[in-house]
Amino acid sequence: MNLRDLEYVAAIARLGSFSGAAEACHVSQPALSNQIRKLEKELGVDLFIRASGETRLTAFGARVVGIADEMLVGAQRIKDAATEFREPEAVPFLIGLTPTLAPYLSQYFSQLFSELFPRMRVTMIEDLPQNMLKRVEDHTLDVALVAELNHNPTLDFTSIWSEPLFLAMRRGHPLETLSSICPEEVPMHDFIRLPHSFGYELENRLPRPDRHARAAKRFDLTALRFETICRHICHTDDCTIVSGLAAEQFRADGWPLSFVPFEAPGNMRNLGAASRLNCPRKPLLAKIGAYIQRNPPKGVTPTFGA
Structure with a gap:
């Protein structure tokens, strides 16, 4: 048994099919199915009930998925810790922006990252808030810029600016x-x-x-x-x-x-960075917030550190 096996099990449970899990894990379906059969043989108990057009967890499989999720999160935390101890600029920075932000911040962030982290590769991804927050949880984004009103309370929220x-x-x-x-x-x-x-x-x-x-x-x-x-x-x-x-x-x-x-109450939004609770990129986020505090984009009022 290894972590890759557990990733397969968790993906099948999440997506409800072997084909969907294979696509999500970037492997062929026969390879994934074969690995699951080997794991079930090793454990001596079936993880899934395979019926025509349906894949369901057994009672044992449901228990394994819960344990697997904890182990996969722990493994990711080890990777995050390694990131923290490596040269920060050697690791690409992944930031998510909403469609109402991305077109108006690309030039600003290009200048910001060039000044703060000139050797770091930055990937900016444009998507809807709910999709980006899920990607932060899944470790495929470091941070997502979202309004506090749209924020997921399971993540950290660092206020950066307010705007009308x-x-x-x-x-x-x-x-x-x-x-x-x-x-x-x-x-x-x-x-x-x-x-x-x-x-x-x-x-x-x-x-x-x-x-x-x-x-x-x-x-x-x-x-x-x-x-x-x-x-x-x-x-x-x-x-x-x-x-x-x-x-x-x-x-x-x-x-x-x-x-x-607008003159009514509620015409200001608090915009900030959503990140994981123990995200190793927090020191970078602090530098970004401080830069914005000193050199904010036009039309906003900095709130970082306030």
Whole structure:
């Protein structure tokens, strides 16, 4: 028995099939199945019930999975500890960003990492908050930048900055003369809302997607990427929400957009880094937070160490 065997067992239990587990573990299905049979022969007890179109754990298998999960987490902690004692810049840094952050932070982070860790390879991954938090738990990301409102409480959260929420619209839009706006004043027929949360409490008061309310609109754009929607509103009467960081980048890039701040409570989000409780990259995260404290991106207020 070895750790790889336990990885196979845990993957089959998690995914419910040998084929899915083989793909997740990057091995052929015959190789995985053969290894599981060898393990069952070694233990003298079946781990799985194999039926037509179904794979289920036996009672013994369920107990083994619980033990295996603990052992695999322990093995990963040993790897993390080794990372901590190696040269920090020799180990790639994996950071996750949401689609509403990544386009507006790539240049900023390029400069940040070049100054702080010039010899370190950095991989930036763009995904939705819930997917990135799962990847942090699975050790395939070191940190994920998410709003505290979207944070997973089983992970550590290090506050980095706060930023306001704006209603974005084309220049010349009837609403652009407002000094501020309440969520209830946002026009339902013209409001495009992404299916995932930006991490602001105020979002609960904004108009919900309603196919009847937008029935007169020819296009349903709610499944598009955030920046595509922002390009669309440059030449229509539609509007959407943007963070302070994105608003500043749109201004710098000369986009023909106007931004009206929300005045209601809940119009600020606390953005930070989600990491594992004993993540060995915490010293790097501290340096990143200190850099942002000294040189924040436009549109945000640093909160690291506050």
